[in-house]
Amino acid sequence: MIASRPEAVSSYLAWAKLRSNARFNLAASGVMDYPLAELPVRIEDIEIGGTGPYGYPPLMERLAAKAGVAEDCVVYTLGTSMANFVAQTALVRPGDDVLIERPTYDPLLTILDHIGARVSRFERLAEKGFKVGLGEFERKLTPKTRLVILCNLHNPSSALTDENTLVQIGEMAAKVGAKVLVDEVYLETLFNQSWRSAFHLGENFIVTSSLTKAYGLSGIRCGWILAQPELVQRMWQIVDFTYGSPVHPAEMLAVVALDNLDRVRDRARVLLESNRSLVNEFLAKHTSLVCEPSRYGTTVFPRLRMGDAGKFVGMLRDKFETSVVPGDFFEQPQHFRIGLGGATEMVRGGLGRLSDALDAFQRTSS
Numbered sequence: 221m222i223a224s225r226p227e228a229v230s231s232y233l234a235w236a237k238l239r240s241n242a243r244f245n246l247a248a249s250g251v252m253d254y255p256l257a258e259l260p261v262r263i264e265d266i267e268i269g270g271t272g273p274y275g276y277p278p279l280m281e282r283l284a285a286k287a288g289v290a291e292d293c294v295v296y297t298l299g300t301s302m303a304n305f306v307a308q309t310a311l312v313r314p315g316d317d318v319l320i321e322r323p324t325y326d327p328l329l330t331i332l333d334h335i336g337a338r339v340s341r342f343e344r345l346a347e348k349g350f351k352v353g354l355g356e357f358e359r360k361l362t363p364k365t366r367l368v369i370l371c372n373l374h375n376p377s378s379a380l381t382d383e384n385t386l387v388q389i390g391e392m393a394a395k396v397g398a399k400v401l402v403d404e405v406y407l408e409t410l411f412n413q414s415w416r417s418a419f420h421l422g423e424n425f426i427v428t429s430s431l432t433k434a435y436g437l438s439g440i441r442c443g444w445i446l447a448q449p450e451l452v453q454r455m456w457q458i459v460d461f462t463y464g465s466p467v468h469p470a471e472m473l474a475v476v477a478l479d480n481l482d483r484v485r486d487r488a489r490v491l492l493e494s495n496r497s498l499v500n501e502f503l504a505k506h507t508s509l510v511c512e513p514s515r516y517g518t519t520v521f522p523r524l525r526m527g528d529a530g531k532f533v534g535m536l537r538d539k540f541e542t543s544v545v546p547g548d549f550f551e552q553p554q555h556f557r558i559g560l561g562g563a564t565e566m567v568r569g570g571l572g573r574l575s576d577a578l579d580a581f582q583r584t585s586s
């Protein structure tokens with residue numbers, strides 16, 4: 221008999237959907253929506269039906285070409301969310317040991333909970349720039365570890381894990397027979413440097429990603445998994461009994477977006493460059509926050525040096541109309557996450573409010 225488990229719930233996603241909205245929203249982690257009107261597409265070009273049995277062939281071809289892999293290494297999914305669900309369910313059985321970073325993106329943990337995995341953690345420490353400590357990582361692996369999970373870039377800190385570190389992670393995991401799942405949804409925000417998906421670093425790597433965060437295309441829900449062909453077969457079987465078939469108009473829009481990715485990318489790059497300098501000016505001014513300057517990605521994850529960060533975040537929202545993500549959702553209650561993918565004037569306004577709130581909070585706490 222299978223023991224019953226409590227319902228798995230992602231309290232973070234419920235919060236993000238119901239309670240993160242504010243006049244100055246610094247809670248979102250992606251680049252703001254790309255306007256549909258700026259994509260060269262007419263309604264007459266879109267059809268309701270016409271997908272393929274396992275992905276729309278023109279889209280599968282583009283996703284494989286973009287990743288530099290064979291098409292039989294690609295599963296098309298509804299966002300990285302579904303990619304993570306399908307990949308984790310394909311890779312983990314109830315009772316399997318899984319080693320996952322802390323802090324991490326909450327739904328990755330919730331899925332493990334839902335499956336009934338035995339979860340252990342390796343720590344990405346704020347004082348070490350949230351880097352993966354290979355020594356600790358290796359000590360946490362056991363002969364029973366089936367899967368290792370990390371995000372690159374890291375959510376919430378946006379720390380980049382370099383290829384050399386990833387190769388070592390892959391080799392250490394391989395020694396105990398474990399696979400490595402890397403969620404790369406933020407990796408495509410590395411607009412100013414070349415990067416390679418971890419999929420290319422070893423046969424035990426599985427990668428999930430999408431067009432959502434880096435390009436402002438969340439609404440199209442174009443996500444994917446890169447994996448070895450035999451695993452891809454299993455993953456498509458899981459697609460069969462979950463969402464079954466994709467939304468064909470979204471597949472067609474994804475093809476248009478991919479064919480015009482340069483212009484979508486340019487707009488995101490310019491936006492993030494401006495917003496990153498605003499965030500870095502803000503961080504340099506506030507010694508009450510501990511945080512390295514932003515170099516990559518769409519978020520920073522400062523620690524409030526003194527006072528209760530949970531209370532501060534509540535006050536920021538109630539009195540200063542500004543939302544950030546409370547660190548509790550990342551198991552780091554003294555931190556909070558600031559997103560820098562919004563409209564520049566909104567980010568500027570939000571950071572101004574954040575400054576005022578920090579000053580007010582210091583006065584009340586001293």
Ligand SMILES: Cc1ncc(COP(=O)(O)O)c(C=O)c1O
Nearest residue numbers: 299300301325371375405430432
């Ligand atoms: C690490 C990580 N993975 C996946 C997702 C979900 O991505 P998508 O919008 O592509 O479903 C998020 C969203 O915040 C995320 O932070």
